[in-house]
Amino acid sequence: MAARIVLAVRESQYIEPLLHYVHHSDYGDLVRISAFSRLDTFMEYMGSGEPADAVVGDPSFIEAWLVEGRSRVPWAVLSEDSRIAGGSDNLAGGAVIQKYQSLPSLLEAVLQLCEVRRPRADSALREDTMLLGVVSASGSSGKTTLALNMSKQLAAKGLSVFYLNLESIDSSGLLVQMPSPKAQGLERLLYELKARQADGSEDAAVKLELGRYVCRHEALRSDGFRPVDNFKEMLQMTQPDTLDLLNLLSTAGNYDVVVIDTGSLEEERTQAVLKRSGTLLWLLRNDEPSFYKTEKWLQHGSYAHSGWPQDIQDKSRFILNFASASGKNNPAHRGITPDNQLPYIPSWALQHHVDLCLESPPFITGVEQICREIVEPLLPGVFTGSPHE
Numbered sequence: 001m002a003a004r005i006v007l008a009v010r011e012s013q014y015i016e017p018l019l020h021y022v023h024h025s026d027y028g029d030l031v032r033i034s035a036f037s038r039l040d041t042f043m044e045y046m047g048s049g050e051p052a053d054a055v056v057g058d059p060s061f062i063e064a065w066l067v068e069g070r071s072r073v074p075w076a077v078l079s080e081d082s083r084i085a086g087g088s089d090n091l092a093g094g095a096v097i098q099k100y101q102s103l104p105s106l107l108e109a110v111l112q113l114c115e116v117r118r119p120r121a122d123s124a125l126r127e128d129t130m131l132l133g134v135v136s137a138s139g140s141s142g143k144t145t146l147a148l149n150m151s152k153q154l155a156a157k158g159l160s161v162f163y164l165n166l167e168s169i170d171s172s173g174l175l176v177q178m179p180s181p182k183a184q185g186l187e188r189l190l191y192e193l194k195a196r197q198a199d200g201s202e203d204a205a206v207k208l209e210l211g212r213y214v215c216r217h218e219a220l221r222s223d224g225f226r227p228v229d230n231f232k233e234m235l236q237m238t239q240p241d242t243l244d245l246l247n248l249l250s251t252a253g254n255y256d257v258v259v260i261d262t263g264s265l266e267e268e269r270t271q272a273v274l275k276r277s278g279t280l281l282w283l284l285r286n287d288e289p290s291f292y293k294t295e296k297w298l299q300h301g302s303y304a305h306s307g308w309p310q311d312i313q314d315k316s317r318f319i320l321n322f323a324s325a326s327g328k329n330n331p332a333h334r335g336i337t338p339d340n341q342l343p344y345i346p347s348w349a350l351q352h353h354v355d356l357c358l359e360s361p362p363f364i365t366g367v368e369q370i371c372r373e374i375v376e377p378l379l380p381g382v383f384t385g386s387p388h389e
Helices: 012-023 039-046 059-067 103-113 143-156 185-198 239-251 268-276 288-301 361-375
Strands: 003-008 031-036 054-057 075-079 095-098 130-135 161-165 215-217 222-224 257-261 279-284 316-323 340-343
Touching: 003 039, 003 059, 003 103, 012 031, 012 103, 031 039, 031 103, 039 059, 054 059, 054 103, 059 075, 075 103, 095 103, 103 215, 130 143, 130 239, 130 268, 143 161, 143 222, 143 257, 143 279, 143 361, 161 239, 185 239, 239 257, 239 268, 279 288, 279 361, 316 361, 340 361
Parallel strands: 003 031, 003 054, 054 075, 075 095, 130 257, 130 279, 161 222, 161 257, 279 316, 316 340
Antiparallel strands: 215 222
16 A cells, blocks of 8 residues: 655645656555645645645644644654754654655655655565675776666666765766765765764664665666765775675665675775675676786685685676677686676777667676576576566
């Protein structure tokens, strides 16, 4: 049954795009919104006895309603700065929802308020979200192109996906249009996580509302963070910081899959991804140095003092990128056998190739095969349409 939400805000221009989005998305099956921009009509409706699962609105609307007598209906104040303007005692004890954020994040926060969560894939009812780390021992291997394509394809299969870019300088904006910076972003989330660490919390990610920091990548049909403006923030991000972030994304219950786009293996952020990810996708260039560097890094990781997880080999898959169609020019290396190959796309060498990176049929076919082999055993039915026996 759809959740019955009452929305009360002064701006009609706030209401219209929200209702339009709900009507034309799968949230239309999850919520029924009665929206008001006038206080008198809102108060009349709330006094009529019409049932509601949650009430969300501007502080003046909510306060006027509560003066008439507190209700057992869950309620929240919409705030532009995550605080209740004026600090009214009448509004104490209610939830606060960021007023201006991506519409999916806003709706997720409202659904959580009335204890209705957007259903993840039926087959995804597991302990944790899948964390897929995309790593490489050499530069310019195509990690971002692979991670973005995986995010888009998994989302197209009906999964709830988060694309996480942990590069020092986020290059994903070269390939997809970035969302408008309305959410508070990764910088603010990292600040909140560090503050909780300083307080000595055992779990620094406890009770953080993820939707306040997340944007929607419409081109990917996935959530993510807007790129960090000051990349010094990323350089200062430690392994514990990253582990806290991954733990938050994994346990929030919002996502089936988190696809993690990493920087170099020396970085603490990438070290955390090696430890926390359930599956690691090692991307190799179609040349001998890439195979050699990957083998040497894995050899280093096998030593007890390296700090790498001891199951690194078990959760690793190797993907050869820029593979030739004939296979004659693809290097063979005794230490590593690629599990999958992605083709060399000649058109990507053109000056204006950016729009092609998510639209190349041969590359899409290769990525879909990778996704199928990794995801289907863990989330049966995503690709086949029916659970495994």
